[in-house]
Amino acid sequence: MTADASRGDALTSTDPGTGRAGAEDGRAGVTSVDRQSNAPVADGGLAVAAAGPFGVSGIDRREASDPRTASTGGAGPTGPSAGAPRRRLVDRRWFRVAGGALLPLVLLVAWQLASTSGAVPVSMLPSPEMVWTAGVDLAERGLLGLYIAISTQRVFVGFAVGAALGLVVGAVVGLSKLGDILLSPTLGAIRAVPSLAWVPLLILWLKIGEESKVVLIAIGAFFPVYTIVAAALRHVDRQLLEAGRAFGLRGVRLLSVVQLPAAVPSVVSALRLALAQSWLFLVAAELIASSMGLGFLLVDSGNNGRIDRIFLAIILLAVLGKLTDAVVGLFERWAVRKWA
Template identity: 55%
Template sequence: MTLIEATGADEETAKPVRKRAAGRNWRLAAAGLVLPVVVLVVWQVTAASGLYSSAQLPSPLSVLDALGELAGDGSLWTHIAISVQRVVAGFAAGAGAGFLLGAVVGLSARARAFVAPSIAALRAVPSLAWVPLLLLWFGIGEGPKITLVAIGSFFPVYTTVSAALAHADAHLVEVGRAYGLRGGELLGRIMLPSVAPAIFSGLRLALAQGWLFLVAAELIASSMGLGFLLTDSQNTGRTDILLMAIVLLATLGKVCDVLLGLVERRVLRFHK
């Protein structure tokens, strides 16, 4: 009887708490929008004040017009599609390679001794330094751009996966061994799940870096994509398009991160 009463009381108190927590979450999410709105207002006021010419600082509304213009003739979608395609392909290749090599280096001290110093040296090369070489090797097609994105995505995944696996929870690994798991099974059932949070933070970093390297690639040698839009609008004096491209890059980067974050939440829902 007391038990039933207790659970009844529990439910009654639990509900408002949950509602309050949800309300707080919304308010926290809304808090993130305050700064962009302030920036928009300041931007609009400054642009309208006549302090700068419209070539230097177009108003937010004219940027919106530019968006409409490019969306209208369809070229906007081509630019976005080609950029997204490059990021997705490069990220998949780079993160995949980073994962495999990171796993090998993380699991084998010998492999680490042989490979890790060289990779660390390669990592120190600034991204733009690769561009001339990639152009020379792969021409001006999709090859060099996707490769550059892949290079950018490789290192965060490689670093986090190798470090995490090398320091995977020794207690859990021992349990796995004590209960007969070895090799691939030990890796798949114990080690990878136990380092999954680290892997995801590596993937998110890699995706962000992929966008970074994409713009570097498109700025230098391309005829399509958001990076190309940046240089092209600079050359033609279309500052409104330039700003629009920046806003688009920010939005796409954020959307990609949110999508990956949703996958992460789903996969890690039972991790501490």
């Protein structure tokens, strides 16, 4: 054993026969390895403790099920298996971010090359620069901010209304047999109606105002929430329910203590799905009858042949949808950690 055992990698070469000596050398190395490989090295230390003065002390250490006590014990590896398995590349945060950005960057470069090389006429494929200029132009006239704001507002209002209704109706259908029997066939039929089929009816009923658009988006947000919440509440673990009942919970208390918390992770993923659906329904609402918003920008630019603005609107929809989804995704991770 030489002093080269100061890196986590080098520790793997320690001979099991001289494991005790290796532990002495390795002790210096452990303080220098990073946090990620700390735990595995501590495991190695545990192995030494068990194998060295084998018998009572080793067994005692095993019984201490708290990993922190183990890590304060002797440090150092034994045998080839004690090497610190590094965190894999795909588990690292920067790699996830960079990997996710890779394809958009490649597409951007390909787009730039295709549009500037003349392979595709500019009337079919504007260059990224043209799209950027169109965006700046719209922003300077105060339209871009307005369009984004109005579209986002419609999505959020429609999503809030639809998701709230979906939660309530989903709870009724999921918790009550009678509610299921009375409501679910009708709701299943309504869900089968394509989003665009509502548009003429909503325009006739609610005129070309904000209401018709918000209602359409609410319809879009309602169904994922309703479906998933009803299923989640219906399939709460029967054993947990029985345990809750056996300890005297019933009615509202059973709902609030067992059923609702058990459904929380599903509810959050339902909300995430509903938000994505809201963006889809937004464009359907704005395509038909509107004077503002990203959907209007799409139609208007199509009529005027402004392909750069069409590209702009599509990219904005993609970015906005992804951003809101990411925010809900963070919330979802928190909720799953807390409730599951």
